[in-house]
Amino acid sequence: MCNRYESAKKIYAKYGIDTDSVIETLKKIPVSLHCWQGDDVKGFDQDGPLTGGIQTTGNYPGKARTPEELIADMEKVLTLCPGAKKINVHACYAIFGEDGFVDRNKLEPRHFQKWVDFAKKHGMGLDFNPTFFSHSKVKDGLTLSSPDKETRDFWIEHGKACIRISEYFAKETGVPCVMNIWTGDGYKDIPADRMGPRVRYKESIEAILSEPFDKNLVKPCVESKVFGIGVEAYTVGSAEFSLSFAAMHDGCLPLMDNGHYHPTEVVSDKIPALLAFFPEIALHITRPIRWDSDHTVLFDDETKEMAKEIVRCNALDRVYMALDYFDASINRIAAWSIGLRSWQKALLMAMLTPNASLKKMQDENKLSNLIVAQESIKTLPFGDIWNEYCVRCGVPTECELWLEIEKYENEVLSKRV
Ligand code: RNT
Numbered sequence: 236m237c238n239r240y241e242s243a244k245k246i247y248a249k250y251g252i253d254t255d256s257v258i259e260t261l262k263k264i265p266v267s268l269h270c271w272q273g274d275d276v277k278g279f280d281q282d283g284p285l286t287g288g289i290q291t292t293g294n295y296p297g298k299a300r301t302p303e304e305l306i307a308d309m310e311k312v313l314t315l316c317p318g319a320k321k322i323n324v325h326a327c328y329a330i331f332g333e334d335g336f337v338d339r340n341k342l343e344p345r346h347f348q349k350w351v352d353f354a355k356k357h358g359m360g361l362d363f364n365p366t367f368f369s370h371s372k373v374k375d376g377l378t379l380s381s382p383d384k385e386t387r388d389f390w391i392e393h394g395k396a397c398i399r400i401s402e403y404f405a406k407e408t409g410v411p412c413v414m415n416i417w418t419g420d421g422y423k424d425i426p427a428d429r430m431g432p433r434v435r436y437k438e439s440i441e442a443i444l445s446e447p448f449d450k451n452l453v454k455p456c457v458e459s460k461v462f463g464i465g466v467e468a469y470t471v472g473s474a475e476f477s478l479s480f481a482a483m484h485d486g487c488l489p490l491m492d493n494g495h496y497h498p499t500e501v502v503s504d505k506i507p508a509l510l511a512f513f514p515e516i517a518l519h520i521t522r523p524i525r526w527d528s529d530h531t532v533l534f535d536d537e538t539k540e541m542a543k544e545i546v547r548c549n550a551l552d553r554v555y556m557a558l559d560y561f562d563a564s565i566n567r568i569a570a571w572s573i574g575l576r577s578w579q580k581a582l583l584m585a586m587l588t589p590n591a592s593l594k595k596m597q598d599e600n601k602l603s604n605l606i607v608a609q610e611s612i613k614t615l616p617f618g619d620i621w622n623e624y625c626v627r628c629g630v631p632t633e634c635e636l637w638l639e640i641e642k643y644e645n646e647v648l649s650k651r652v
């Protein structure tokens with residue numbers, strides 16, 4: 236075993252931390268990997284533009300064009316990232332066989348069988364998302380909150396179909412399926428009625444959740460948002476709407492995406508607030524630059540802070556963690572891997588922190604001692620433990636990562652023209 240690890244392990248032991256057991260624990264904590272990073276949120280069921288107030292920018296070559304390419308790319312990413320994974324699938328990634336296309340209100344489990352095969356092959360669970368965007372039935376920018384009943388009904392049927400598919404995922408994989416409801420519904424300019432759309436949205440989500448399902452298998456979530464591109468003035472599924480909906484509906488989880496708040500708000504502070512009330516919550520982990528830009532997640536301060544909160548609230552089994560970003564301007568395998576590895580680093584660092592003794596300092600009001608301790612922890616030999624974690628998981632270490640990505644780019648991605 237490498238000397239640097241042995242020496243780092245001794246240093247952490249002085250803080251009461253057993254690095255071997257941290258590594259073993261972290262290996263088993265699943266993080267959900269989003270399929271939509273591989274093809275710029277395009278999907279397989281339509282040819283139109285990406286709508287709903289979200290945007291990918293960039294045209295780096297090599298994006299996945301078919302289900303086979305997308306799954307192959309994700310398989311490559313699995314070999315580059317340590318830790319347990321789940322796969323997060325959007326409904327627009329239905330894979331139609333010989334019997335052909337069906338619209339979103341008619342989707343069935345069989346349209347996702349290849350995703351189940353992929354998950355089972357790697358012993359992973361699956362998460363799911365109805366797709367309420369990039370579709371001709373989005374009427375005047377609205378879906379579940381539309382004043383038009385036919386439009387609402389179409390999307391309610393879609394939501395119900397997705398509940399059935401989520402339950403199928405859970406039964407097949409043996410792992411609960413987190414099903415996240417997000418719509419881009421909203422208005423570009425000042426609305427005349429802010430409550431009407433929210434009441435309709437509430438009733439539509441209730442109609443979706445009236446589809447029978449086992450609450451131990453399907454975990455429905457509602458994701459809030461502050462604004463989207465072209466939807467600047469008003470978002471139906473605002474923070475207060477979504478949090479209240481989840482609070483008032485048993486079995487429904489609030490989902491916080493850290494790109495969906497005003498720039499000075501931090502999700503790290505919201506995590507413990509929600510954990511004080513909800514048995515379980517869900518996260519979309521992203522990196523907003525000035526807006527919900529969905530840049531690749533990095534090992535930066537707020538990422539570390541969010542992981543810290545989950546760990547020191549002892550909530551690793553109460554928080555469903557999913558990545559959600561899409562960068563089309565760099566190698567997509569690199570984007571996926573950097574994001575997942577960064578979140579893994581953040582979790583590892585949080586688990587290598589002597590949280591109990593820091594809390595004690597706070598409770599005893601030893602705040603000078605606390606600031607000194609918090610700063611000194613930052614220079615512990617974290618990199619040596621991370622390196623060892625990668626080795627034990629059989630994935631590339633930091634200095635090996637690019638070589639692997641470059642090889643895949645040369646051998647596979649560059650041939651996609
Ligand atoms: C959009 C939301 C939503 C999407 C995915 C593709 O702002 O974050 O979660 O990114 O559903």
Ligand code: ZN
Pocket residue numbers: 458492519559
């Ligand atoms: Zn999101």
